[in-house]
Amino acid sequence: MHIDVLTLFPEMISGVFNASILKKAQEKEKFSYNLVNFRDYSENKHMKVDDYPYGGGAGMVLTPQPVFDAVDAVANDKQTDPRVILMCPQGETYNQQKAQELAEEDHLVFICGHYEGYDERIREHLVTDEISIGDYVLTGGELGAMVVIDSVVRLLPDVLGNEESAPEDSFSTGLLEHPHYTRPADFRGMKVPDILLSGDHAKIAEWRRRESLKRTYERRKDLFDEKCLSEADKKILGKK
Template identity: 45%
Template sequence: MTDSKPKSFGRKSISASLKPRELMTNAPNLFGVWTASVVTLFPEAFPGVLGLSLTGKALQDGRWQLHTTNLRDFGDGKHRNVDDTPAGGGAGMVLRPDVMGKALEHAAGSMHRAAPILMMSPRGVPFTQRMAQSLAEGPGMTMICGRFEGLDQRVIDHYGITEVSLGDFVMTGGELAAQAMLDATVRLLPGVLGNADSIEEESHSNGLLEHPQYTRPAEWKGHAIPEVLLSGHHERIAQWRLEQARDLTRTRRPDMWAKVADKD
């Protein structure tokens, strides 16, 4: 006789909260507001961390808006297929152009005509702070979350899609990369950060890594805050921070330092 009761393997049951999704599903389509439209096989992944903290508050306050398009809705046949085998052979599957094309045209209905289309891709151009600033100054962007071996090149060529990469590594899909890019961009929108001056002083804003930061207590486990930071002498503090930023950049990011050195 077998035991009909479900066995426990010592794992907790975890279910996703629907509350962050309400920031999107219950919100009206706002005219003239910076908009992100995401084409994905996993719309339930959004807003994810974007629904928390400052980006979540800004989303709730209507400083930006987020739409998702479920690629599966435009799939082919009974099983809503979105991919097929690579032409010429090879491993993996490729997202179909007819399916993605219909999804993009649907997503375009909520987007400004000048908004670029980006696709998360390990072969894309590197995403940078400068790119985030440029995107924040525009009307928004449409983002394609890649899967499998990629997207049929004809779609990329036809719609003028820009492939963008977070770094020299490969992920299972573009959803996490899209959220990271959105976070970096949305925080630059007017009114999202409480202190706009912090944007000008942080890493990558001026081509340098940010200087070290300290706060109270003045001494902790035998380590003291550098005396210059307690001097009240603003010019000396600014000079110290610049020197620290330059030293850190030279040591940790020689690629960045080479560009700074060329300007000196």
């Protein structure tokens, strides 16, 4: 996978790419990235990338020319038809299923805006996806893009050390993840559940499923699709 990030502030992002899982993924050659300052593509003599909105109003709007030309350049460089993602509070709310979908792509381009918004022609004629990471507004799209990129790259084959880690994450199964415990077995009188010390893998798996169901029901009931619950699941939840 190759990822291009179009931003006016590349310095906000470089540190994230060079730490933790993202750094290891690059070392394993699982993905590459390029930070593109789309101001470099401005044809304005002052290198402006924004202008006042037609009809008046507060704030400045990103003009289409630098963004279109920057996307054309990175697509031509890789000779691909990339997935072009606009980070925008008006976009679809991001979730794990979207992360899994994007992880199947070979080339992703993220457009990170600033100021009041984008010229609508960017939205209508250039991007393939509009993504929001929540119902709140940030100064720009960089933080949102970093969240999405991290969640996508960790799903690429062999990026995580344990192949079972990603499939068992919260939301990957449609449920919140079960509780975890590690040594010591007794910490200040707080003990690890006996079942986890039993060595009985079948019973441990049953316990984890039960705790996952209970935690989801208690904390995120909105995630439940009643039709997908097995009879055993319904019994655990006390449902008929």
